[in-house]
Amino acid sequence: MSNADNLLTAAAIRKHYRMGRSVVPVLTSCDLSVRRGEFLMIMGRSGSGKSTLLHLLGALDTPDSGRISLTAGPQSPEVSVFPATERERNEMRRRWFGFVFQFYHLLPELSVLENVLMTRMVGTSISGWFGGRGAIRRDAIALLEQIGLGARLKHRPAELSGGERQRVAFARALVHKPLLLLADEPTGNLDAESGAKIMALLHDLHRSGQTIVMVTHDMQLTKSADRMLVLENGALQT
Amino acid sequence: MYKLFLTLRYLFARRIAYFAIAAVMLCTAMIVIVNSVMGGFLDKIKAKARGLLGDIVVNNNSARGFPLYGEFITDISKWPEIEAAAPVIFSYGLLSFQDTAILNTVQVNGIDLEKTYRINAFKQSLFYEKYYPGSTTLGVQQQPKLGFDPERSPVSSDSPGEMWVTLPADLLDLLAKSRAAGIEDRETVDSGVNVALRKAGLPTLPGLFEVNIEGATDDPSSDDGSVGRAGYFGDPREGIIIGRDLVAFREKDGRYRRYMQRGRMTILTLLPISDGGSVDAPIKVPLRYADDSRTGIYEIDSKTIYCDFALLQRLLLMDEGERADDSGKIPARCSQIQIKIKPGVDANKLAERLEQHYRSYLEKDLPDVREFERNLLSGIRVQTWEESQAAYIAPVEKERILVTILFAIISLVAAVLVMCILYMIVLQKTRDIGIVKSLGGSSAGVAAIFVGYGAAIGVVGAAIGGTLGYLFVIYINEIQAWLIHINPAWQVWDRSVYSFDEIPNTVRTSDFAIIVVCGILLAIFGSLAAAWRAARMQPVEALRYE
Structure with a gap:
């Protein structure tokens, strides 16, 4: 397999946290490649650094050292995710990455539709927004209808079930058509039925060509992945 | 977004x-x-404050005043920037009303009324001048009194003894003029006469006038001697304009209740200051209350009276006189000159020029201007009205x-x-x-x-x-x-x-x-x-x- 097939590459990633005077190493040396269209699952027990790794891959956080790069298309140049300036990382999150969190992290004052539209608002100027608002809204509504939330557009997150909130979070992460969807234990806070629906949604996305990196500690879920890596002692193992 | x-x-x-x-x-x-x-x-x-002054004022901050104001006014009246100029004298005195125990310490302003009208808004501050335009003068005058009109019906059948009261004919004509211009008195609490007139649905007579009850005997036109006629009575005296708070009470609603009748005799006591700076013997002068002024500033309206410039100048020994040794004339003096300038003129620049002009008199060889006068001239300051009121x-x-x-x-x-x-x-x-x-x-x-x-x-x-x-x-x-x-x-x-x-x-x-x-x-x-x-x-x- 050539390097051009890799969407994201991480090499020698190290990360530690400071807890008062003590230093807690989380990632000691992580090397990773995410292939285009792949559904990669990263396993690990709680506190192993899965979420940290996901945040680093998605330019939400910065490692102590190492290198992360992304190649948007087979013919595209390689772009450094780390090192990169804050401005560049903001831009990458806006254009290329979509995040789904365990606790949904929806904005409580906004409706379902507004939460989804927020992703597009972040990357759009006021004039651009009012110029293309119709098309953006249509895309967002279509996506919400696709995941079964067409009747909940004006509802607030507090009025939704956990499964519905997580689907809204998926819609928010996908509405700008990211290159890579990063899901941090998306079923971790859901009952079995809702969790199954979310996994079905992930499979559908995968089938449609979406590249997905998901972290979980649930061994049951790893069966549906193309590939699974285990994070242990700060390093990834196959 | x-x-x-x-x-x-x-x-x-x-x-x-x-x-x-x-x-x-x-x-x-x-x-x-x-x-x-x-x-x-x-x-x-x-x-x-502006309403009582000219655009520019000339002072020397001395109670003795300063000379050569006449020459100065004559000179500057030719300047294209000058609209009008008038001298003023300030002094202090005691004011009492005849047959009353009222005695007030007052600031006495000697003004030329006609010139002052042209320079500032003093005319608008006058009460009787507003309702009887042209009637206010600081010249010699008698007291106007209301009279009964025997040709008209009684005020009411309940009081058959009461008759219509009326003003002297000339004042009635003036009042008709102001009424025609829509000027109505809403600033005064009705006098007893006006209460009766209003009750009868008749036009009121602004102000407070004495009714000529005793005057019947003074009035040769009186029919039977029992009813007085409207007219002017009493000894002719120079007029005086009095700050309104000296002749009327101010009610809580802002209206005034007058307690002094127009033309009432007052006694003004002045303390002239000699050239040597000592106070000469007090001078008492009877004056008739011609009008009252309301600037709207209590400090002024409760302490200031206005009399004729020439009269006050004479009483305070500030008019032109002969020197004791017949060596020449003593120039007349005033306390201030008020100047009105034409619109668009820069008052600050003009004030500087005016001061230079006044000071230029010091360089001239003027035989009547001796050391004393030169000292008074050296203190001359010309200021804009804002500066003078700072x-x-x-x-x-x-x-x-x-x-x-x-x-x-x-x-x-x-x-x-x-x-x-x-x-x-x-x-x-x-x-x-x-x-x-x-x-x-x-x-x-x-x-x-x-x-x-x-x-x-x-x-x-x-x-x-x-x-x-x-x-x-x-x-x-x-x-x-x-x-x-x-x-x-x-x-x-x-x-x-x-x-x-x-x-x-x-x-x-x-x-x-x-x-x-x-x-x-x-x-x-x-x-x-x-x-x-x-x-x-x-x-x-x-x-x-x-």
Whole structure:
């Protein structure tokens, strides 16, 4: 397999946290490649650094050292995710990455539709927004209808079930058509039925060509992945 | 787009923001009210002070006055910038009314009435001149008295002894003129005569006049000697204009209740000052109360009288005279020259030229100007009216600035409140900040949400506060009237104490705009700490925030 097939590459990633005077190493040396269209699952027990790794891959956080790069298309140049300036990382999150969190992290004052539209608002100027608002809204509504939330557009997150909130979070992460969807234990806070629906949604996305990196500690879920890596002692193992 | 969207959403969705809006609103309204009332007070004082002066005044700050005013006025009257000029004499004296125990210490202003009319707004301050135009004079005059008109019916059948009263014919003609011009007396409480006339549905006679009961015997045209006729009576004397608060009581509603009749004899006691600076023997002069003046400033209206310039000059020994050794003439002196200038002329530059011109007399060889006169001339100062009234206006101006600053400092409380509220919101919204950053929102963008939030609070608060403050100022007198109606003890503006009848109720547009902008800036300032914290938050830490 050539390097051009890799969407994201991480090499020698190290990360530690400071807890008062003590230093807690989380990632000691992580090397990773995410292939285009792949559904990669990263396993690990709680506190192993899965979420940290996901945040680093998605330019939400910065490692102590190492290198992360992304190649948007087979013919595209390689772009450094780390090192990169804050401005560049903001831009990458806006254009290329979509995040789904365990606790949904929806904005409580906004409706379902507004939460989804927020992703597009972040990357759009006021004039651009009012110029293309119709098309953006249509895309967002279509996506919400696709995941079964067409009747909940004006509802607030507090009025939704956990499964519905997580689907809204998926819609928010996908509405700008990211290159890579990063899901941090998306079923971790859901009952079995809702969790199954979310996994079905992930499979559908995968089938449609979406590249997905998901972290979980649930061994049951790893069966549906193309590939699974285990994070242990700060390093990834196959 | 997200910055504007979240700013507006937080503004309307977070009820706590209403407290911040209320704080900005109250502070803005408070400063608009204080600034407008104080500023209006200052404007009124300036207008009133201006009304008694010329555009430019010449003084030498000496009770002895200064000479050569006649030559000076003749010279400058030829200048194209000069509209008119008149000399004034200031002195002090005692004023009493004949047959009363009233005795007041007064400032005596000697004026040329006709020239003064041309120079300032003194004419508009006169009461009788307003309703009987052309009747006021400082020249020799008798007392006008009301008389009974035997050809007309009694006032009422209940009081058959009462008859219609009427004024002398010339005053009636003058009154008809002012009535035709729509001038009605609403500033005076009705006299007994006017109460009866009003009751009978007849036109009232503005002012207070003595009724000629005893005068029947003085009046050769009296039919039977039992009923007096309207006319002029008593010894002819020079006239005097008296500050209104010396001849009338000011009621709480701002109207005056007169207690001195027009033409009443007064005695003015003057203390002339000799060339050597000593006080000569007091001079008593009987004068007739011709009119009363109301500038609107209590300090002036309760202490000032006006008599003829030439008369006062003569009484105070300031007129032209022969030197004791027959070595020449003593030039006449005055205390001040008031000058009206033509529109568009720079008063400051002209004042400098006028002062130079006056001082040029010192360089001329004038045989009648001796050492004493030269000393008086050397103290000449020519000032604009604002400069000459600075000592009077400056304290009010300073008070206005001081009060506005004090209230502005108090308004910092609003900034601190906005700061606390926004900081609290940032703490509450920490996870939202992480979410926005995870979607690609920049630190500057997140900071802009909170600065925009502060600005939105400021705009809404300042707009509502500004509007409320404006309306409060505009209707401040109605509000006070309503408060007094509920409880008379709630009267905050006592018209018998302050110089003006009404609380100043004008809002300066420029001041209003500055206050509203400051209100907005205040709220933005309050948002900076919150914005700074929000900007510095790392997205991962914010998402983990519990």
